[in-house]
Amino acid sequence: MVGSAFEVDARTKEYFGQFGGFYVPDPFTPALDDLDAKYKTTVTTAAFASRLQALLDVLEPESVEPVTWKEVGAATIYLSWSRAHRCAIAGHCALAEALGAKEIVAGIEVAQHALDIALLGKEMGVPARIVLSAELSARMDLVSTLEGVGCEVDTETCGKLFNIPVMYAFQKWIANPGARYFVPTQVNVGPYPFPSITGSFCALSGQLLRAKCLEQLGQAPASIFAACRYGTTPVGALRPFLDDGVALATVEERAEGERLDSFCGALVLVVGSGETERIISPELAHWWETGKVRRCYADGIDPGGATDLPATFDVSTLSPASVAAVATAEALAARQQASAIIVVVGRSE
Amino acid sequence: MNRLDMVFAELRKKGEGALVTLAPSEPPPFAHSLEIADMFAAAGADVVEIAIPSTFPWMEGETMQRHQLEAKVAEVRTTDSFSLATKVREGHPDLPLVAINFTCVLFSHGVERYINDCAQAGFDAVDVPDYPLGRSGDDQGFVSGLLEHNVYSVNPISDTLAMAGEGTKEYQLLCDMVRLSRGFLFVMAVPGGVSGVKDTLAKQSLARAVRRVRALQEKLNAPCPIVLVCGISTPEQVHASIRDIGADGVMVGSAVSRPLLQGTSLSEVQRAVETLKDATRWK
Numbered sequence: 124m125v126g127s128a129f130e131v132d133a134r135t136k137e138y139f140g141q142f143g144g145f146y147v148p149d150p151f152t153p154a155l156d157d158l159d160a161k162y163k164t165t166v167t168t169a170a171f172a173s174r175l176q177a178l179l180d181v182l183e184p185e186s187v188e189p190v191t192w193k194e195v196g197a198a199t200i201y202l203s204w205s206r207a208h209r210c211a212i213a214g215h216c217a218l219a220e221a222l223g224a225k226e227i228v229a230g231i232e233v234a235q236h237a238l239d240i241a242l243l244g245k246e247m248g249v250p251a252r253i254v255l256s257a258e259l260s261a262r263m264d265l266v267s268t269l270e271g272v273g274c275e276v277d278t279e280t281c282g283k284l285f286n287i288p289v290m291y292a293f294q295k296w297i298a299n300p301g302a303r304y305f306v307p308t309q310v311n312v313g314p315y316p317f318p319s320i321t322g323s324f325c326a327l328s329g330q331l332l333r334a335k336c337l338e339q340l341g342q343a344p345a346s347i348f349a350a351c352r353y354g355t356t357p358v359g360a361l362r363p364f365l366d367d368g369v370a371l372a373t374v375e376e377r378a379e380g381e382r383l384d385s386f387c388g389a390l391v392l393v394v395g396s397g398e399t400e401r402i403i404s405p406e407l408a409h410w411w412e413t414g415k416v417r418r419c420y421a422d423g424i425d426p427g428g429a430t431d432l433p434a435t436f437d438v439s440t441l442s443p444a445s446v447a448a449v450a451t452a453e454a455l456a457a458r459q460q461a462s463a464i465i466v467v468v469g470r471s472e
Numbered sequence: 473m474n475r476l477d478m479v480f481a482e483l484r485k486k487g488e489g490a491l492v493t494l495a496p497s498e499p500p501p502f503a504h505s506l507e508i509a510d511m512f513a514a515a516g517a518d519v520v521e522i523a524i525p526s527t528f529p530w531m532e533g534e535t536m537q538r539h540q541l542e543a544k545v546a547e548v549r550t551t552d553s554f555s556l557a558t559k560v561r562e563g564h565p566d567l568p569l570v571a572i573n574f575t576c577v578l579f580s581h582g583v584e585r586y587i588n589d590c591a592q593a594g595f596d597a598v599d600v601p602d603y604p605l606g607r608s609g610d611d612q613g614f615v616s617g618l619l620e621h622n623v624y625s626v627n628p629i630s631d632t633l634a635m636a637g638e639g640t641k642e643y644q645l646l647c648d649m650v651r652l653s654r655g656f657l658f659v660m661a662v663p664g665g666v667s668g669v670k671d672t673l674a675k676q677s678l679a680r681a682v683r684r685v686r687a688l689q690e691k692l693n694a695p696c697p698i699v700l701v702c703g704i705s706t707p708e709q710v711h712a713s714i715r716d717i718g719a720d721g722v723m724v725g726s727a728v729s730r731p732l733l734q735g736t737s738l739s740e741v742q743r744a745v746e747t748l749k750d751a752t753r754w755k
Contacts, residue, residue: 145604145607145608146575146576146602146603146604147602147604148531148601148602148604148628149604149605149606149607149627149628149629149633149645149649150628150629150630150632150633150660152604152606152607152645153632153633153636153641153642153645156641284534284537284538284541285527285528285529285537285540285541287528287530290528290530293530294530294531
C-alpha cells in the first residue's frame with residue numbers, strides 16, 4: 124500500500140489561504156522547523172515506508188475498497204470506509220519511532236484513536252502519554268485498557284480546565300520536543316508543520332482508494348462525497364483526486380450563523396456557532412475557498428433513505444456526517460449523468 | 473513618549489527592577505477587576521497587564537487557565553476588556569498598561585479594530601505571545617500598525633533561543649526579535665513558555681540568556697529592558713532575577729492570580745505584591 128517510499132506532498136506548506144498561517148511564539152519555531160526538516164528527509168526512505176506499512180498492518184484497518192450500494196438513474200453509488208485517521212496515527216507513530224522519540228503524547232476525543240495509539244506504542248516499545256477528554260475520562264473500561272498496555276493516562280486535566288485534550292498534549296510536547304513526539308489524530312491539530320504532515324499521512328487513504336477505483340472501475344469516479352467534521356476524512360480521501368477532474372464535495376451538518384476565527388496555534392481553525400464550535404482543517408477550508416472542493420450541507424436531506432446500506436456499512440455505526448453524505452449523494456445522483464459516485468464515510472464516535 | 477519607556481528609565485535611575493502584574497477581565501461594571509488593578513497600583517506594580525480572554529489559552533498553565541475559564545463562563549467579551557482598560561487608564565493616567573491575549577483574538581476582533589481599540593483604551597503595549605513577529609516579519613502589519621499609535625508589541629525570547637549559535641536560522645530569528653523589541657522584552661525560562669509557578673529558577677541558563685540578549689542589543693544598537701517571565705513567584709526569585717540574573721524586571725502572573733482565585737482578600741494579596749515589589753529594590 125505505502126509503496127517503496129512515502130512521498131512528501133509537494134503542496135505541503137505552512138499557509139493555506141485565508142485560514143492558514145503560522146501562529147506560534149517565535150521561540151517555538153526552531154522545534155517546528157526542525158520537525159519539518161526531519162520529516163522531509165525521514166519519510167522518503169524505503170525503511171520508513173516499510174515500517175509505516177507494518178504499523179498500519181498492526182491496526183488492521185478496514186478495506187477502502189468501494190462497495191456497490193445502489194444505482195440511481197445513470198449513476199452507481201459506492202461506499203468506502205475512510206482510513207484517514209488510522210493512516211495519520213500510523214504515520215505519526217512511525218515518524219516518532221524514526222526520530223527516536225522516548226515518549227509519544229496525544230490528546231484524544233475518540234476512544235478508538237486512543238486504543239490505536241496505545242497499540243502502536245506497545246508495538247514500538249515507546250511509552251504513550253494520553254490526555255483524554257472529559258467524556259472519555261469517565262470511561263473506566265477505556266482507561267483501564269490503556270493503562271493495561273502501559274499508557275500513562277491523564278483523566279484529570281480536561282475535567283477541571285478546558286476540555287481540549289490536544290491543547291494539553293501539545294503543551295507536554297513543546298516543553299520537551301527533543302524527547303517527545305506529539306501525535307495529532309486530526310488534520311486540524313497542531314501548528315505548522317503538523318497539519319501538513321498529518322494531511323500527507325491521511326492521504327495514503329485516498330491513494331489507496333484511487334488505486335482501487337482504477338482497478339475496479341477502470342477509471343477515476345465521476346464524483347466523490349466525503350463526510351466532514353474536522354476535515355480529516357476529506358483531506359485523506361480527496362487530496363489524491365484534486366488533479367483528476369473528479370467532482371469533489373464534502374458533506375457536513377450545518378452550524379447556525381457561522382463565526383470564523385483562524386489561528387494556527389495548537390489548533391488551526393474554529394468555526395463556531397452559538398454553543399457549537401468546530402475546528403476545521405485549514406487545507407480543507409482553502410479547497411473550499413478556491414473552489415477545488417464543493418462544500419455541501421445536509422440541509423433538507425432526509426437521512427432516512429440511508430437504511431438499505433450494504434451489510435458492512437451498518438447505518439447505526441456511521442457518523443452523523445457520514446449518514447448525511449450518503450443521503451446527499453443519493454439525492455444528487457438522480458440529477459447527475461455520473462457513472463460512478465463514491466461516498467467516503469467514517470464511524471460514529 | 474510611551475509610558476513604558478518613562479517607567480523603565482525612572483526605575484533605572486532608582487536602581488530598581490520592574491514588577492509586572494496581571495489583572496483579569498470580567499463583564500461590566502468591572503468592580504472586582506478595577507479593585508485588583510487599583511490594588512496593584514497601590515502595591516507598587518510598575519506595569520499592569522490586562523487579560524483579554526481566549527477560548528483557547530494554549531500557552532497558559534493551570535492557574536491562568538482557570539482565570540480564562542472563569543472569563544469564558546462569565547462570557548467576558550473582547551470589548552469588555554478594552555472598556556476595563558479605559559476605566560483603569562482613567563484612574564491611573566501614568567501607569568503603563570499592556571494588553572495580553574492570543575492571536576485568535578486579533579482575528580475574531582479584527583486586526584485593524586484591535587489596533588484602534590488598544591490605542592483608544594490607552595494601552596502602551598500588547599503581549600500577544602503567539603504572534604510570530606520574527607518568523608513572519610509582521611506580514612499582517614500588526615506591529616507596525618500598533619507603532620503608528622505609539623503602542624508597542626512585547627516579544628518573548630526563550631533561554632534556549634537566546635543562546636542560538638551565530639550563522640544559524642535561530643540566530644537570525646533572535647537578532648530580528650531583539651531588533652524589533654520595544655518597551656521591554658520577555659526572556660522566559662521554560663522551553664514551551666507555558667505559564668505557571670515553578671519551584672526553582674533556572675538561574676544559570678537565564679543569566680546566560682540575559683547576558684547574550686544584552687550583548688546582541690549592544691551589537692545591534694537596540695537597547696530594551698529585559699523582563700523575566702514564567703514561574704517567578706517568591707521574593708527570593710524576584711531578587712535573584714534582578715540582582716543575580718541581571719534582568720530589568722519580572723512578571724508575576726500565577727503567583728498572584730492563584731490566591732485571587734482562591735478568594736484570598738485583596739488586602740492580603742496586596743501585602744504579597746508589596747513584598748514582591750520590595751524584592752525588586754533589594755541590594
